[in-house]
Amino acid sequence: MIAYIxxxxxxxxxxxxxxxxxxxVKIAVSLSIMxxxxxxxxxxxxxxxxxxxxxxxxxxxxxxxVDPLPQALVLTAIVIGLATTSMLMAIIIRxxxxxxxxxxxxxxxxxx
Amino acid sequence: xxxxxxxxxxxxxxxxxxxxxYGIYVIVHGHLTPGGGFAGGVIIAGSLILVxxxxxxxxxxxxxxxxxxxxxxxxxxxxxxxxxxxGFFFGTRIFFNNFLPKGVVGHLISAGVLPLYNIFVGTEVAxxxxxxxxxxxIFKEESAQ
Amino acid sequence: MxxxxxxxxxxxxxxxLYAIHAKDLLxxxxxxxxVGYSLVICFLLLKAPDLAIVQIVVDTITLIIxxxxxxxxxxxxxxxxxxxxxxxxxxxxVFLLAIFLYFFVISVxxxxxxxxxxxxxxxxxxxxxxxxxxxxxxxxxxxxxFRGYDTMGEAVVLVTAVLGVLTILRIKGKx
Numbered sequence: 156m157i158a159y160i161x162x163x164x165x166x167x168x169x170x171x172x173x174x175x176x177x178x179x180v181k182i183a184v185s186l187s188i189m190x191x192x193x194x195x196x197x198x199x200x201x202x203x204x205x206x207x208x209x210x211x212x213x214x215x216x217x218x219x220x221v222d223p224l225p226q227a228l229v230l231t232a233i234v235i236g237l238a239t240t241s242m243l244m245a246i247i248i249r250x251x252x253x254x255x256x257x258x259x260x261x262x263x264x265x266x267x
Numbered sequence: 268x269x270x271x272x273x274x275x276x277x278x279x280x281x282x283x284x285x286x287x288x289y290g291i292y293v294i295v296h297g298h299l300t301p302g303g304g305f306a307g308g309v310i311i312a313g314s315l316i317l318v319x320x321x322x323x324x325x326x327x328x329x330x331x332x333x334x335x336x337x338x339x340x341x342x343x344x345x346x347x348x349x350x351x352x353x354g355f356f357f358g359t360r361i362f363f364n365n366f367l368p369k370g371v372v373g374h375l376i377s378a379g380v381l382p383l384y385n386i387f388v389g390t391e392v393a394x395x396x397x398x399x400x401x402x403x404x405i406f407k408e409e410s411a412q
Numbered sequence: 413m414x415x416x417x418x419x420x421x422x423x424x425x426x427x428x429l430y431a432i433h434a435k436d437l438l439x440x441x442x443x444x445x446x447v448g449y450s451l452v453i454c455f456l457l458l459k460a461p462d463l464a465i466v467q468i469v470v471d472t473i474t475l476i477i478x479x480x481x482x483x484x485x486x487x488x489x490x491x492x493x494x495x496x497x498x499x500x501x502x503x504x505x506v507f508l509l510a511i512f513l514y515f516f517v518i519s520v521x522x523x524x525x526x527x528x529x530x531x532x533x534x535x536x537x538x539x540x541x542x543x544x545x546x547x548x549x550x551x552x553x554x555x556x557x558f559r560g561y562d563t564m565g566e567a568v569v570l571v572t573a574v575l576g577v578l579t580i581l582r583i584k585g586k587x
Contacts (some may be wrong), residue, residue: 158414158526161421167509168425174505180437180482184444184557188428191451194468198458204527204528208459209550210301211542213373221459222534226552229463231566234305234392237470238573241399244481245580252410258490264516268537273566298547301461309469343568351564369546378546384556395574396473403477406581407484
């Protein structure tokens with residue numbers, strides 16, 4: 156129980172950063188923290204006490220395995236997370252070259 | 268882009284090949300040990316990024332490298348979908364059909380088409396991440412000119 | 413197990429708080445790296461070696477890209493003088509987070525205790541899966557055989573993200 160709640164507190168810390176910060180790089184960092192907490196939550200859902208990693212050993216098959224489904228979902232999500240974070244950083248550096256600042260309010264004002 | 272100092276270059280010469288080989292090992296043994304296409308592809312991309320950062324490269328070479336890597340990525344994605352579609356032509360006619368013989372669990376040549384999926388997904392992931400890195404460097408070089 | 417994961421998650425929360433409040437953007441990005449590397453230890457404790465291998469390399473590459481972007485532009489945090497709008501934003505944010513936490517604590521009661529229960533689908537994916545797919549690594553079997561459509565969608569999303577980066581970062585058109 157306490158592990159789930161700590162994991163959600165980590166998510167809330169990232170959400171707090173997204174809501175209150177005005178710096179674009181800080182917002183990107185907060186988004187990646189939120190992503191990490193979701194990965195941890197999925198891995199927690201799949202854990203079973205006394206289980207071993209989901210690799211079948213043909214010599215000794217009768218054992219308890221950890222649930223492989225959340226791991227498979229997270230495996231693809233991690234790589235997508237890298238690609239989307241890179242795309243976010245590309246947009247951020249492009250905005251910095253155009254406006255000369257990371258402040259989102261400044262960028263909104265300059266738009267006119 | 269300029270390279271780094273002599274110590275970094277020498278260490279990279281010793282390490283980068285081993286990292287690349289480890290990535291290939293993780294991909295090929297993806298159906299037996301922890302790892303698989305995603306993990307191995309990311310490791311291969313890491314070794315390529317290491318070499319590019321340590322030795323540096325000039326602008327024209329980077330652009331050529333980017334064009335080639337784009338081709339490899341598109342080819343790998345196409346092959347992945349082709350293997351999935353080819354399930355229509357063998358055995359039960361469904362998408363993602365495992366039509367090759369399964370073999371013995373635990374042997375290197377087993378699991379039907381899963382090793383082929385692993386190889387092509389690994390190629391695609393490695394190429395994608397390397398393209399993102401290269402395009403950031405090219406943007407930096409181009410705006411410095 | 414639960415205690416160990418909770419302690420590491422607490423360290424991750426501290427790292428995340430430092431990453432959000434740091435004055436220097438470079439230290440903020442590196443504190444984000446702390447969170448990612450702690451996640452690797454959590455994955456190893458939760459018996460997920462596949463995820464640990466992927467996460468440790470992906471976090472390194474994310475760090476490289478973020479540091480490159482920060483060093484290429486400005487690394488100083490904005491100077492914010494305290495104003496009414498800032499206070500209102502912070503108060504609203506904290507209020508919202510408290511509401512979220514309250515509802516999460518209510519809804520988490522319906523989940524199984526950590527490590528005791530198992531999802532219904534797990535039985536179908538574990539029993540005899542090695543014979544059905546022929547793969548000793550059950551995660552590979554799920555990714556490419558039972559859930560092939562997910563992986564195909566992932567490949568397409570990856571290609572789309574790369575196309576987006578190439579389009580955004582192009583300065584001159586091709587001659």
